[in-house]
Amino acid sequence: MAELSYFVEDFYEKVEELFIDYRTRLREDLKKCSSCLTASSSAIPSASNINATCEVRLPQISLPKCNGSYEKWQPFFDLFSSLIHNNSNLSPVQKLHYLKSCLQGEAHNVLQNLPITDANYSEAWLQLIRRYNNKRFNVNEVLKRLFAQRALHNESSTLIKDLLNTTSSCLKCLENMNISTASWDAIINFVVVSKLDTESKRMWELEVSRKEGICVVLVMF
Known part of the structure; x- marks a missing residue:
C-alpha cells in the first residue's frame, strides 16, 4: 500500500x-461580488424616489388680475388670498410686489403711489378691501349684469347659450356671497324668457304647455 x-x-x-x-x-x-451588489442596489432609486421622480408636474397657476371691476373682485380676492396673502413663505414686501403686479386700471391707481416695502403691504391690502370688498356694491354689480342682458332678436343657439351661461354665472356669484337664490325660479325664468326672440319664446311656451298637459293627465289618472 x-x-x-x-x-x-x-x-x-x-x-x-x-x-x-x-x-x-x-x-x-x-x-467582491457582495460589495458590487451593494453599490448597484444603492444606485437603484427607491420606491419613494421613483414616485417623486414620476410625480406629475402641474402647470403653474397664473396670478389673477384686478382692474377695479366689482364683478371681478371676488374671484381675484379668493385666488390672491389663497396663493399670496395667506402664504407664510412670502415676506410682506414680496406680497406687495405681487399685489401691485396684479392690479390694472382703477385698482392700480389706488396703490400706484405706495412704495413697495414690508410696512406698506398690510395698508395696501386694507385699502383694496375697503374699496372693493363691499358686499352691497358687489351684489348690485352682479344683479345689473343679470337683468341687463341683451335681448335676442333672432334665433341663435350661440346667443341662447351665452344668455344661459351669464345667468348661471350671476347666480353662482350671488351664492358665493351668501345670497340665497333657491326660491328665485320664477324670477329667473321670467328674466331669461323675456330675453328670448319671438320664435324661441313660442317654442318655449309650447314645450311648457306640453309638459303641463302631461302632468295634468298623470294627475287625473
Missing part, C-alpha cells in the same frame, strides 16, 4: 492545499 503513487506523491496533501486555495479565492470573489 505504501508503494502506491497516492501515498508516494502525497496526493491527499496536494488536493487539500488546492481545496484550501480555491476556497480562499472563492471567498474573496464572493466578497
Whole structure:
C-alpha cells in the first residue's frame, strides 16, 4: 500500500492545499461580488424616489388680475388670498410686489403711489378691501349684469347659450356671497324668457304647455 503513487506523491496533501486555495479565492470573489451588489442596489432609486421622480408636474397657476371691476373682485380676492396673502413663505414686501403686479386700471391707481416695502403691504391690502370688498356694491354689480342682458332678436343657439351661461354665472356669484337664490325660479325664468326672440319664446311656451298637459293627465289618472 505504501508503494502506491497516492501515498508516494502525497496526493491527499496536494488536493487539500488546492481545496484550501480555491476556497480562499472563492471567498474573496464572493466578497467582491457582495460589495458590487451593494453599490448597484444603492444606485437603484427607491420606491419613494421613483414616485417623486414620476410625480406629475402641474402647470403653474397664473396670478389673477384686478382692474377695479366689482364683478371681478371676488374671484381675484379668493385666488390672491389663497396663493399670496395667506402664504407664510412670502415676506410682506414680496406680497406687495405681487399685489401691485396684479392690479390694472382703477385698482392700480389706488396703490400706484405706495412704495413697495414690508410696512406698506398690510395698508395696501386694507385699502383694496375697503374699496372693493363691499358686499352691497358687489351684489348690485352682479344683479345689473343679470337683468341687463341683451335681448335676442333672432334665433341663435350661440346667443341662447351665452344668455344661459351669464345667468348661471350671476347666480353662482350671488351664492358665493351668501345670497340665497333657491326660491328665485320664477324670477329667473321670467328674466331669461323675456330675453328670448319671438320664435324661441313660442317654442318655449309650447314645450311648457306640453309638459303641463302631461302632468295634468298623470294627475287625473
